[in-house]
Amino acid sequence: MVETRFDELKRYVRFGADDARALLAFRAVAEPHFVRIAREFYERIREHEEAHAVFTGEEQIERLQRSMVRWMGRVLSGTYDEAYFEETRKIGRVHVRVGLPQRYMFTAMALMRVSLEDVAEKEAGAAAKVVRTALTRILDLELAMMLESYREDLAEQARRRDEFEAQSLRSDLARTLLLHEAALDASPSLIVGIDPRGMIRLFNRAAQTITGYALEDVFGAPFVELLVADAARPKDAALVASLLAGTLTQLADESLLKTRSGKVRDVRWSFTRTDDGGPEDIVLFANGEDVTDTRAASRQAHQHEKLAALGTLAAGLAHEIRNPLNGAQLHVAFLRRALEKKLPEPELLEAAGVVGDEIKRLARLVSEFLDFARPSALTNKRVVVQALVTRTLELTGPLAAQAGIVIVADVPPQELVIVADGGKLEQVLLNVVQNAIDALSPGGSGRIVVRVRRHPRDVVVEIEDDGPGLPSPNAPVFDAFFSTKPTGTGLGLAITHRIVTDHGGTVGVESRPGRTCFRFTLPIGNESAALEGESA
């Protein structure tokens, strides 16, 4: 019988039946640690931008944590046959597909090794040394097999590059073309060349950087299917078809670009149809500008201007409203006093009480409006995000429990420190959690999760509930005076939005029946610089 690649590698590191038995026995004591190890592993990745870039969201990270737990179970399963080998290769291919740099494959394996050896040291007793040896062998076998996928990928890339170069050299203009290519690569715009069948034939450096694809990944791949996000695909497919058919020669198009890792960016394309050529010649140039950041910035600048004007208005209005309210309130106090003394008729007293309550409500509206439109300046200090969450839960827990609602914190074990106005952020958390409680209360039960995650540059806080959801997924909840509650002023989330954006963060919401999730991010930033700026 011919020795397989896997058997050959096992023989090389002398991985035998004794190792398999040691690993299986170790599994019994190691299993309780799997979830913790997986969690620590993904916490670490959050600190590294390029490794973190392959993630699309928290749900995916949770899924990956679960598959890492399964992976540890598999590594300690005691059975290491061809099916095992195939499974490992599959995992390797997934990592290649999402574009995880190879160096993270090695360093990730080092993390796993350290964690598992640590468990062996503590739990395996006299067998610790044997287990460590077996671990070293199996983990390096894993690594070797996963790296096979990278090798296959490299081979594929090389094949495509050869094809590409062979094609280039066929032309007498090869040198000129190369010069043009250098010019294309210097451009900050995405430049994509498309052949008559809609396949990519040119893909400049900016396009590679922004999409995360290498030229070899996209060469010969269909432009629309690969690069246009689902939401914009039908429209763009029709436009590109018209351009390729020659019914259109020039077109500007705002679209959504899908990157390799599945993220979506705003891109403004301008398409230019050139003269017809051969089946592999470029007939259509797509020149794209990534406007994701400028759009966000201009939205923010616009918002700031609006708020400044609103602040001036609010201050004047507050004065004009509070003065008459003051007179009204005093007269109500006087009326109540007189009624209590002379004519203790409950209906009249109640009527005076209603007027008094309405005046208080108006006064609260004015206060909240001022809070929103002209907030006091931030007083930034070092803030531990977990402490904010703990405090919010202490304040809202008892009320929630009364309504049959459970609130749980899901925060990373390692302290997350940001420079921010703790009091205002507490206001944000309280406000959003209170909204969730209000949404769940009519049902008499429910669950709220306050989740904190570290990303390379931000802290992400999510408040998720399993309530009925917003009336519409696009409800303008952050707009002033939008409210779904009968007694709400409609300013709570507008103030929340203001506080978070004043911190340089972002706010968003996703909602469908059964799951509503408010998410805000806060930049981690440079701690000492932020504090210096504060004292200057």
Next chain:
Amino acid sequence: MDAKPTHRPLVLVVDADARSASLLARLLYTDGYDTEVTTDGAAAVARLTRNPVPDAIVTDFHLAHADGLAVARYARSRGPLMLVFVVTGHPNALSSAAGPLDEPLHVLTKPLDYPDLLARLVAALGAPSRA
């Protein structure tokens, strides 16, 4: 019968809105305080030059001729322990106008919560005997 001597502290009410001012004075009177009313800052300062010095002042911030802070400062020079409440529709503007020497400054936001004001007066001056 109550053998205690009558104790009726004096409160000066300063507000450009004469109706509100006299109504507040009337409520305070019912609750056992003697009151005087002026409707502009300069008149308030003039009143403070004379005896008896009030035990407390409730003054609006926005006043003609001298604002509530000026009244408060002058009042302090007459009686350093005098209780001064400044009432305003825009507390942020007041805090930025006030300096450290104005402390302790009791700022009340409009609309004035009368029961709250009364409780503070009682806490600082003791319970007065009713009219």
